[in-house]
Amino acid sequence: MRGNWKRYTVVVTMLVLVCAAAALNWQATQSAAPPEDAAQSAQTDEKLLGAAALVSGGDGAADPAAAPVDETGVYTGSDYFASARLTRQQARDAAVALLQQAADEDGAAQAALDNAAAGIQAMAQYTMAEAQIENLVAAKGYADCVAFMSEDSLSVVVSAPEGTLSGEDVAKITDIAVAETGYPVDSIKIMAAN
Template identity: 60%
Template sequence: MSARLKRNAVVVTMALLVCAAAALNWKFTGEQAAEGVKEQNAAEETGTKILGEAALVSGKEDDGEGADEEAVYTGSDYFASARLTRQQARDNAISLLQEAAGQEGAAENVANEASEGIQVLASYTMKEAQIENLVTAKGYADCVAFMGEDSVSVVVSTKSGELTGEDVAKITDITMTETGYPASGIRIMAAN
């Protein structure tokens, strides 16, 4: 029973670390974006260019006339930002787990628990991607899922900006099928 308790403690600790990393990343990403906008505005006013400045473009063609300049990602896209924050938090957690497992003299049970934790996070990542793909395949503009130990949150962008009962039922069905979680563990929200 002691091994199970230790494993659960490691999983809870990992979840707390992931949440803390996500919160810190969210905070610092917002501050950096605000500073970047100030620097860009100052550079535009003086007509200078910033060395190393880069922009991510959508790559979509606008009726064959070239890339849409308005589709440059500037950090205001909620879904891209949420996915990036989620991935960075997971990468940090996996890095910590790999360090714990790879330390010299680490007990075998610590290495096994770290390996299990990495597998859990990888499973979450795969299930979240599957949910996101299936929801967008149903005709929704965009979707991001956040999976935890016993719950999952799904944020969806709809054309109207609101979710109907039918929308919630579709998304709940997809999420229940992919995760095995009951409907009570699924939270669905419309992006504003």
């Protein structure tokens, strides 16, 4: 029974971390005001990472400060890579903070301390491997790249000049990913950012 409690604690902690990361991301996007010409650039053929509309219970007339928020310029074009890195880092920072908080609690069991330390170490290893992959892919001549590593998979998004990656491009990037992570090829996804 005690072992199940620890598993549930880890699962709940991770869920809280994901929610905290989403809240931090939302807060960051709310505080970042898009430039005036963002609405015009959104009308072009650039793809959006995410488009959202502010939904409220009323028509907004009761609260003049509750004007609709234009989020169209937040994740367009080359900003995708910067925003993806920021979101990834915010999620990791929130997760590390929660794990550290769990480890710092008075009377924490040794197993909980070990799990927290292992989680923090794993996240640090993911961060280092992602940065190494991103740097090596950029060294191969690609404009930008962002990697997302988890326990058993890796996703790499690359800025491709033509909007697509050739088989040769995918092979180069996969070789880098396999060498840096040791993951099998079937657990690595390579995508072009449009």
